[in-house]
Amino acid sequence: MKRACTTPQRGSDLRISTTMRLTAQPELQQEFNTVILFNITGPNSGLWILDLTRDSNWVSTNTAGVRPKTTVHISDNDFVGLITETLNPQGAAMSGRLKFKPMNVALARKLDKLFG
Numbered sequence: 001m002k003r004a005c006t007t008p009q010r011g012s013d014l015r016i017s018t019t020m021r022l023t024a025q026p027e028l029q030q031e032f033n034t035v036i037l038f039n040i041t042g043p044n045s046g047l048w049i050l051d052l053t054r055d056s057n058w059v060s061t062n063t064a065g066v067r068p069k070t071t072v073h074i075s076d077n078d079f080v081g082l083i084t085e086t087l088n089p090q091g092a093a094m095s096g097r098l099k100f101k102p103m104n105v106a107l108a109r110k111l112d113k114l115f116g
Contacts, residue, residue: 014038014048015059017083021114022058028113029055036107037068042076070107073099082115089115 022029032052039047049060049068074082078097081087089111092098100108 013080013083014050018050018058018114022052025113028052029058032107032110032114034069034107035066037063037066037071038079039071039073040076040079041073044076070104071101073101082111085115088112 029052034052036050036052037047038050047061047063049063049066051058051060051066074092074097078087078092082089082092082098087097089098090108093100093108093111098108098111
């Protein structure tokens with residue numbers, strides 16, 4: 001199994017991005033109410049858990065015992081585009097730049113609300 005992370009950078013990016021969005025729109029946490037594993041490849045590769053079943057502390061590198069509803073596979077560069085809102089999540093999923101295992105169409109559509 002891949003290690004939790006090689007650098008904290010992308011985990012921090014995910015934490016800041018989601019915290020800002022969920023603080024501004026707390027109803028999103030209830031709407032998602034799921035656990036997503038982000039598998040980021042490239043220079044800042046690693047695994048990060050986004051647990052939207054919790055009320056706070058949504059991002060973690062502790063993958064032990066976690067059962068995500070889906071795993072999002074994305075490159076480091078595309079992840080930066082996702083959180084800076086220069087990459088459309090639905091378009092990235094349709095072009096294969098953002099992959100879900102197992103595929104979760106409903107979640108793919110919702111990511112626009114969290115990152116778009």
